[in-house]
Amino acid sequence: MTVKVGIVMDPIESISYKKDSSLAMLWAAQNKGWELWYMEQKDLYLKDGKVLAKMAPLTVDMNPQKWFERGEYQVEEVCTLDVVLMRKDPPFDNEFIYTTHLLELAAAQGNTLMVNRPQALRDYNEKIFATHFPQCCPPVLVTRRDDLLREFHTEYKDVIFKPLDGMGGTSIFRIQEPGVNLGVIIETLTKFGTETIMAQKYLPEIVDGDKRILMIDGEPVPYGLSRIPTNGETRGNLAAGGRGEGRPLTEREQWIAAQVGPTLKAQGILFAGLDVIGDYLTEVNVTSPTCIRELDDQFGLDIGMQLMNVIEAKLNQSKA
Numbered sequence: 001m002t003v004k005v006g007i008v009m010d011p012i013e014s015i016s017y018k019k020d021s022s023l024a025m026l027w028a029a030q031n032k033g034w035e036l037w038y039m040e041q042k043d044l045y046l047k048d049g050k051v052l053a054k055m056a057p058l059t060v061d062m063n064p065q066k067w068f069e070r071g072e073y074q075v076e077e078v079c080t081l082d083v084v085l086m087r088k089d090p091p092f093d094n095e096f097i098y099t100t101h102l103l104e105l106a107a108a109q110g111n112t113l114m115v116n117r118p119q120a121l122r123d124y125n126e127k128i129f130a131t132h133f134p135q136c137c138p139p140v141l142v143t144r145r146d147d148l149l150r151e152f153h154t155e156y157k158d159v160i161f162k163p164l165d166g167m168g169g170t171s172i173f174r175i176q177e178p179g180v181n182l183g184v185i186i187e188t189l190t191k192f193g194t195e196t197i198m199a200q201k202y203l204p205e206i207v208d209g210d211k212r213i214l215m216i217d218g219e220p221v222p223y224g225l226s227r228i229p230t231n232g233e234t235r236g237n238l239a240a241g242g243r244g245e246g247r248p249l250t251e252r253e254q255w256i257a258a259q260v261g262p263t264l265k266a267q268g269i270l271f272a273g274l275d276v277i278g279d280y281l282t283e284v285n286v287t288s289p290t291c292i293r294e295l296d297d298q299f300g301l302d303i304g305m306q307l308m309n310v311i312e313a314k315l316n317q318s319k320a
Contacts (some may be wrong), residue, residue, distance in 0.1 A: 002034060003034040003083065004031075004034070004273065005082065005083045006037040006040060006057075006078065006085070007022065007036070007084050007085040008085070008087060008103075009038075009040065009085075009088060009288075010088060011040060012070070013250045015196045018064070021087075021289065021293060021304075023293075024303065025087070025292070025304045026246040026304075027060055027062065028302065028307065028308045030059065030060055031305065032192060032305075033056065034308075036058040037055045037058065038056045038059065039053050039056075041095060042098075043210070044102045044103070046105070050077055050109065052081065053075070053076060053078050053199070055074065056070045056074070058070055058071070076105035077106075077110075078110075078112065079107070079112050082113065082239065082311055083112065083115060083315070085115050086122070088288065089167065089288050090287055091166075092287065100118035100119070100195035103118040103196070106214060113314055113315060113318070116270060121287060123267075123285065126196055126286060127197075127283055128142060128164065130281050130282055131282050133256075133260055133263075133281060135259065137276075137280055137281055137282070138280040140198060140201070141198070142201045143197070143199075143203065144190045144194065146193060149161070149186050149199055149317065150182065153179060153199070156201045157200055157201055158175075158201070161173045161185055161198070161199050161200075161201065162197065162222060163198075167287075169233065169242075176253070203280060203282075204278075206229060206233055206277050207228075208226065208278075209228040209242075209245065210226070210242070211224040211225065211247070211275070211276045212227065212273050212285075212290075213256075213257055213273065213274040214272075215257065215273070216306055219257075220249060220254065221306070223299050224246070224247060224248075224253065224295075225247075225291040225294050226245045226247050228243045228245060229242050246298035252279050253276055260272075264284075270311065271289060273289030273291065
């Protein structure tokens with residue numbers, strides 16, 4: 001019996017063919033002979049106690065002009081799928097949370113493997129999650145209080161302030177010792193003290209890149225992608241114009257992966273991305289980690305297939 005793989009993602013028409021990691025996962029699943037079923041967040045719903053979705057059969061191709069074909073939509077119970085890849089990009093808003101509730105209920109109604117586990121997506125904010133491993137992190141502060149943020153700046157003099165729900169480097173501010181515009185930055189990010197943010201000591205090693213380490217079932221891919229900022233930028237994110245350069249993991253990065261890996265495995269987080277600057281862990285991405293394509297291209301890897309092989313083993317184990 002073939003494996004039925006559903007994916008919840010942003011509109012497939014709008015993805016970047018060159019960079020999209022979800023597309024790499026779909027190629028790998030299709031190469032295993034598995035069926036693909038496409039959904040967007042809006043297509044999931046609950047009726048009479050059952051989680052349903054308007055889903056369409058999907059085929060994908062390595063063709064930059066036409067990378068997918070989508071069939072006719074039909075309504076099916078989500079629990080009829082063997083696997084669901086939850087690949088909707090942030091923002092992590094209420095709609096994202098509601099989707100995790102629906103997927104969690106769908107998993108309970110059958111034996112569907114959710115990648116990643118919906119409760120883990122809710123429980124582990126990507127920036128705060130890193131602080132669960134203080135031995136790996138730079139000095140950080142999570143608060144919405146003006147006085148504490150100002151004290152943090154006074155102590156460390158060169159700091160980063162960022163929202164807890166952003167992605168792609170959006171709304172990240174560097175404030176150096178003079179503290180120019182410190183007040184307005186705090187007001188803007190905290191929305192006048194009503195929203196919690198993160199402060200982090202600035203790490204000058206960012207000039208050499210913000211390294212993404214991909215984790216599959218708690219184990220690191222042996223190469224990471226250093227996202228190097230453009231001149232005048234403090235953000236290495238590719239979405240913010242950074243340049244991606246693949247590099248083997250250092251001994252320190254392997255150590256960080258070993259610190260985080262067991263927790264990822266225990267929480268059912270099959271695919272995650274660690275962000276490391278210099279010697280420090282700064283984020284643990286669990287929603288829709290990227291950089292598969294760049295690492296595949298630079299090192300001849302097939303990270304999507306590595307993930308599918310792990311998923312296949314999990315499915316076989318559940319049926320044993």
